[in-house]
Amino acid sequence: MTLTDVIVVGAGPTGLMLAAELRLAGVRPLVLERHPRLRETAKAGGLGGQILELLRYRGLLERLEAAVTGPVPPPVFPFGGLHVDLSDLADPPMHALPLPQARLERLLDDRARELGAEIRRGHEVLAVTQDGDSVTVGVRGPDGPYEVTARYVVGCDGPRSRVRELAGIGFPGTSYPEVNRIGQVTVPAGITVRPDGDLEVPGLGTVHAGFTRTDRGVFGFGSVTPGVLMFSTVEEEPVEYDDDVPMDLAEFQASIGRVLGGEFPLGEPRRLSRFTFKARQASSYGAGRVFVAGDAAHLFPATGVALNAGLLDAVNLAWKLAAGVDGWAPPGLLATYHEERHFAGARTMLHTQAQVALRRGLDPAADALREVVGELLTDEVVVRRVGALIAGTDIRYPGGDHPLTGTFAPDLxxxxxxxxxxxxxxxxxxxxxxxxxxxxxxxxxxxxxxxxxxxxxxxxxxxxxxxxxxxxxxxxxxxxxxxxxxxxxxxxxxxxx
Ligand SMILES: Cc1cc2nc3c(=O)[nH]c(=O)nc-3n(C[C@H](O)[C@H](O)[C@H](O)COP(=O)(O)OP(=O)(O)OC[C@H]3O[C@@H](n4cnc5c(N)ncnc54)[C@H](O)[C@@H]3O)c2cc1C
CATH class of the missing domain: 3.40.30.120 (Glutaredoxin)
Structure with a gap:
């Protein structure tokens, strides 16, 4: 049996970021990932919020920016079916980088390996047991089962986290019976894009830019680049999909057809993805020597916030684990991981659940709510507040007397x-x-x-x-x-x- 400092279960963005941060802190992480290869599935289309500033502090942002190949869209972010438009602000509180998740994971994998992290792909964790001094994981690897022991284990193993379950950590919350589908496709033959941005679709007539609500769901569209359109649907469907099973064009086309009540032509797919919304947060981010981070710790019912939260979990936890490994952790230091990141997660949960209320209501009262919030979102003060909320730049960790204590250090x-x-x-x-x-x-x-x-x-x-x-x-x-x-x-x- 081998002994290591920290075992990281899962080489998604959270696990890879954690491995790199642990190496910076001088600790030996062993990353165990069940998939044999880097992931290709289309998941997040970009990364945004407070984490970008931290990545800049680490000297990593330039590398991520260099990997962006598409155009950088204007700073307009979805908020419960409405939009927060930061384009008029000189110093917007929220920035985003249009870097597809697969590319982000490759870059984080490179970074973790360069810093000396060991990453084993094709190694699935099946068991986790702990005592007062160490944690042992049972692994199924390409050459058969084996065990590894470490001082700490972190489950960065996504929404269905086995580590979370084996550590006995609850994951209370709600799964919304609703499926979101998004596709970027070339302008389909037969469809005309009018100068005002609306579409003329044979058999369906004019489809207005933005969101169209029908009794079967919501259809949305906008343009991405010249010649490429982004379509989306939201449908009530009590089905749980596996995020790692990709959506094909036929599934997307059938969904648009159901929402709009007619056949809708689609061009060549550039990017297709499907996701369901859940509002769940681990009851505790740690149990003994086992911790959870990223999607294993929280699932938010809105887009654009999960990676930010997960990578910030990793950065918060890494140096505290290193203090534990090196033996200088003051009493209670590791407990601050739960106190701070559960607090930050709860704040993200607050605004993403508010977005659900904004988005899902179909009655006149919900229409009124959307209209009022839409009006407020034309006010600069409100736009700034909501932008900071989405970005997580307004987080102040609890404790400390000085107003700056617990806030992110400005780049002086x-x-x-x-x-x-x-x-x-x-x-x-x-x-x-x-x-x-x-x-x-x-x-x-x-x-x-x-x-x-x-x-x-x-x-x-x-x-x-x-x-x-x-x-x-x-x-x-x-x-x-x-x-x-x-x-x-x-x-x-x-x-x-
Ligand atoms: C279609 C779609 C669009 C999205 N868009 C956005 C977006 O725009 N912005 C945003 O911030 N987020 C977005 N997300 C969410 C984002 O993809 C997740 O938050 C992110 O992947 C979470 O990273 P993670 O590392 O915590 O978990 P994961 O990415 O789920 O990684 C977990 C890893 O653990 C591995 N694993 C699981 N169990 C085991 C085991 N027992 N042993 C070993 N390995 C294991 C898995 O194979 C996986 O590689 C989107 C998600 C989807 C599905």
């Missing part, structure tokens, strides 16, 4: 005696950093007792505080204005042992 431009740097640059190696912005040797002296915390004395325009103690995941552990050194010592002890 820093001027040091050794030249210019920035918060992003300091966080590239995922080390905790103390940034002294007001020439406070008294505070730097305290931090010197924690050699694992890097110290940077710098000047910046409009400093948000005298000093910032920033965790490896980019969140502020402590911020000083007038606070005495004792408060800093308490924060360092609580977070960094």
């Amino acid at each position: 431009a820093l001027h040091t005696d050794d030249g210019p740097t920035s918060v992003a640059e300091l966080l590239r190696r995922a080390r905790p950093v103390f940034v002294d912005l007001a020439g406070r040797p008294d505070l730097r002296e305290v931090v010197a007792e924690w050699p694992r915390v890097e110290v940077c004395a710098a000047k910046t325009d409009r400093p948000p505080a005298d000093a910032l103690l920033i965790r490896p995941d980019g969140y502020i552990a402590w911020a000083a204005s007038e606070s005495p050194a004792d408060a800093l010592r308490a924060a360092l002890t609580a977070w960094f042992g």
Whole structure:
């Protein structure tokens, strides 16, 4: 039997991100993935929200941006059948990268391997047992069954997580009896796109741009690039699909036909996907030495938020696990993973369930609700608030007195005696950093007792505080204005042992 630091079950985006972050923290992860090859199924079409800023801090965003081949769409995001249009904002709170999930996974796989993570594909985890010191997983590999033992196991094994089930973690919530289908196809022969954006469809007449509600569901369309249209349907169907089983063109065409009540021609498919909506969140993100992250921990009933939440789980958990492996984790540090990420997940659940209420109602009251919210979404203050909600940039982890504590550290431009740097640059190696912005040797002296915390004395325009103690995941552990050194010592002890 082999012994490793952390076993990561599942090489989806969450598991791969976790493996890379664990390597940055100096820990040996072993990733076990049941599929023999990298996934090709069309799932997410892009990545957006707070995670993009973290990826930039890690120096990874440029690489992801370079892999984007299609046009970058305008910053307009769906919100419960309506749209949040951020195009007029100079500094929008939400950004997105149109990077198909299969490509994202390949890049994250490259990154994790470059950093030295071991990834075994074709290895399915069947059993998980733990005692006070370690966790053992039973694996079925290409050469037969075997066992591996680790200090911790993280289930990044998706919606039907076996790790979650074996750890006895509940997954309460709702599955909505509704199927969403999306397809990008070339402009079908016989269909005319009018100058106002509406479609003329033989046999069906004019189909207006945006969403059309019928008693069979919702049909939507918009243009993607010249010559390519995006169609979508939402139908009430009490069927559970496996997300890894792709949809074909005939299934999509039949769905549009049912919603619009007539035959609808489709061109060449560029991208087809189907998903069902669930609102479920793990009752606990950890049980003993076993944790869950990503879709294994939460499923939200709206698009565009799941990857952001899952990758941020991974970043939050990695350095805390490393502290446990290295033996310096202060009491309660690992418990903050559940406290913080369950809290963040609950907030995402709040707005995605509000979107369900907006989207699903078919009576005049629901129409009125949509009209009112649609009107509000023309107001800049509201657009900013809702954009930040979708992006998760408004998250402030609980605890801490200073208003900056628990928020994501802004990327300050820093001027040091050794030249210019920035918060992003300091966080590239995922080390905790103390940034002294007001020439406070008294505070730097305290931090010197924690050699694992890097110290940077710098000047910046409009400093948000005298000093910032920033965790490896980019969140502020402590911020000083007038606070005495004792408060800093308490924060360092609580977070960094
Ligand atoms: C059609 C569609 C469109 C989507 N669009 C978006 C979008 O626009 N934006 C967005 O943010 N999200 C979107 N999502 C959701 C997004 O795809 C998921 O949130 C994401 O895949 C979750 O990543 P994960 O790594 O947590 O889990 P998964 O991607 O599910 O990965 C889990 C991995 O674990 C492996 N595994 C499972 N069990 C075991 C086992 N016992 N042993 C070993 N390995 C195991 C699986 O094979 C899989 O590779 C979409 C999903 C679908 C289906």
